[in-house]
Amino acid sequence: MHKIILYFLVLAAILDVGLASYDSPRFLRNQPRSVQQGYYAIxxxxxxxxNQKQMELRQWxxxxxxxxxxxxxxxxxSQQELQMNQATDRIISQLPSVKSQLKAILDQDNLTGAQIQQAVGQLAGRYPQQLATLMFIREDIQKQFTEDY
Known part of the structure; x- marks a missing residue:
């Protein structure tokens, strides 16, 4: 029961965060197709x-x-890469705390399914990436256990 509730909560959190999509550089948008193809070829x-790619793109x-x-x-x-690395470091540093909070919720045998769902939902609201990461790890480990049976 806990696993099903957690799965749907994590899925909702992941969908809420969304997936990043690659967008064409703005400076290429009004360029002829041949210019765009030259850029993408490099x-x-x-x-x-x-280093070679950066040098060739500058020359191009x-x-x-x-x-x-x-x-x-x-x-x-470069600035976005730096910000992503900083955000990744922050998310990773919070994993132990979020794991402890999740464990505390799941260890409470006196909670109803609705209460568990609400508590995990609140946790997902505060830490969507961290909870999604923990759930991915839990599911991966669970697969290892179920393969043995």
Whole structure:
């Protein structure tokens, strides 16, 4: 019973957070298709190191009079990467506390299913990414246990 309630709560939290989608750089939006294809040919080239890719993209941008726009885009991407790393560190640092709170809820045998759902829902409201991460880990471990039977 607990597992079903938790599964739906975590699913709702994940859907509420949403999934990030890749969006085309703005400086490419009004460019001819051939210019866009040139950019993506470099950006998606898995044979290039990150340094090589960055150097080739700068050269490409300069050749298409887009260097300032590319530099602005690149700086914004770097800033977003830094912010994502900081957010990831924050989320990870909160996992032990959220795990303890979840365990405290699940260990209360005197709660009804509705009360458990409400308590876990409140926890998911405060810590959606942390709870989703913990539930992913729990489900993965649960699969290991059920494979043995």
């Amino acid at each position: 950006a998606n080239n898995t044979q290039l190191s990150l 941008a300069q050749g298409h009079n887009l260097l300032n726009q590319y530099i602005t885009f690149d700086q914004k991407q």
